[in-house]
Amino acid sequence: MVAETSAPKTTPSVGEYLKNNIREYGLLVALVVIMLFFQYLTDGVLFRPVNLTNLILQNSFIVIMALGMLLIIVAGHIDLSVGSIVAFTGGLSAIMLVKWGIHYSIVVPLCLILGGLVGAAQGYWVAYQKIPAFIVTLAGMLVFRGLTYVILQNRPIGPFPKDFQSLSTGFVPDFLYFLNPLPGTITNFFSLVVVVALVALAIYYGLRDRRTNEKHGTENEPFAFFAGQMAIIAGVAIFLGFQLSTYKGFPNVLIVMALLIALYTFVTTRSTIGRRIYAMGGNEKAAKLSGINTERLTFYTFVNMGVLAALAGMIIAARLNSATPKAGVGFELDVIAACFIGGASASGGVGKITGAVIGALIMGVMNNGMSIMGLGIDYQQLVKGLVLLAAVFFDVYNKNKG
């Protein structure tokens, strides 16, 4: 017992490190393997610039909602209503934009606020009245689906004004077209420059973090590991960036998505709010007795989910160029599955933003790959279900073993 205190801090070897962090890297490896697998099965269609762009457009809203859902799951709750909120806010935006002719610069923030109110309406029952989130949001799922049919009078509304559509179908223009060295192949030089710059920044900050860690005597991951990881990430990012730059460059939603991922990663890892949500999910009573206002925190996680679902709703409506009462049916399941594939625990307190994002991408790549292969929706669901089960089993197995 005494010996443990004086045990020197040793840097773990690569093998040990891998074993301890198998969950996180395993997920990334799984994504890459699944991508290569479908790249092979689809005869190279998956990584084609057009398809990559499609992949982003088709999955951005799942990723965006997974960010909010992860917070809710970490807090120990669940939200089944997001699919209905998507349809509801999409419908509201259509009515305001198409029927009432209001400018999108007013409609977009207004819909985000309305989404927040929808989230608040549900969060109130969960947080302050202590009704299980499963029941509250199941009710919400029905209520807001019903309301969507009411406000849309059971008919799709469209088409949207062009500027609103560009929210979801537009691309970031090529600001640096005059510098383009290969005008024949690269059609959007700006996006390639951005990717390379981001990779350089990531390496710079990674190295800087290691140096400060060393200064403060904290453990670093083995350098070989760090270098290998950086090389893989840089390689993949530059490859994908290059592919996109040979088509139309970055879709607008990719930028929105990337900024939100960065924001939520920061909130969950560095902010007091994030820390408190994890503590609350891990042990609500202990968190409460440590002076954390658990009710208010729960309430806000639902408000946050509502806002993100509203954003997703508008992106989907803009993409389909019409708001239909059936929009977003079953999305809650994709979003929740993304979080669980990404390593979130159903009992709360565990889960990472990066995990949820990768989980969503795994689901997205599988959807896309299977669609290209011409597999029917029936088989797609079967495969996705099995992958979800396998991912969670992997977690449970790891936990019991470790």
Place this chain on the structure above:
Amino acid sequence: MSVFGKSWGHKITGEVHMHGKLVDVSTIPRAIDAGLAYVTEDRKQLGLVLNNNIMHNTTLANLNAVASSGVINDHMERKVATDYRSKLRIRSHSIYQEAVNLSGGNQQKVVLSKWLFTTPEVLILDEPTRGIDVGAKYEIYTIINQLAAEGKGILMISSEMPELLGTCDRIYVMNEGRIVAELSKAEASQESIMRAIMRSGEKH
């Protein structure tokens, strides 16, 4: 537990006074701000977030002290956790070890660290040595004595009489929800305490 926010227990009777002034304990954050800290009896259910590491548990009740405008300062937090780990001699590989993997005594020390980091004036310890091995018990008593020497008020709740006789300067005997005797250190002994309990029992 209702000394500390009214989330536990529905009927609130009585008041908390410190330095002759009424203290607002209507919510837990207010009680903490007033300088109260309650080290709960049930550390697994009420004290620790078991799947969080030592560092996160240590700073949980006073996160704002290691953060500025909502952003946690990693280095400051690490320093706080390392300090308490060495000060209370928490045995672990590092401050990143999850609380669930610690022994009972070390878990208790983490809970103590958490509450000490709120810099309380009065520390309420509810059965602080329950389920702890002898060595750790001794260490906890040492910590309690140190804190008392530093001038902190310590209110210890215990059902182990030798423990009370060994650490307390003043003992209040409670029976069926009422204080039935106040004994100074000199007066207190197993017999006098038992006598007080028996006598109060006879009155009913």
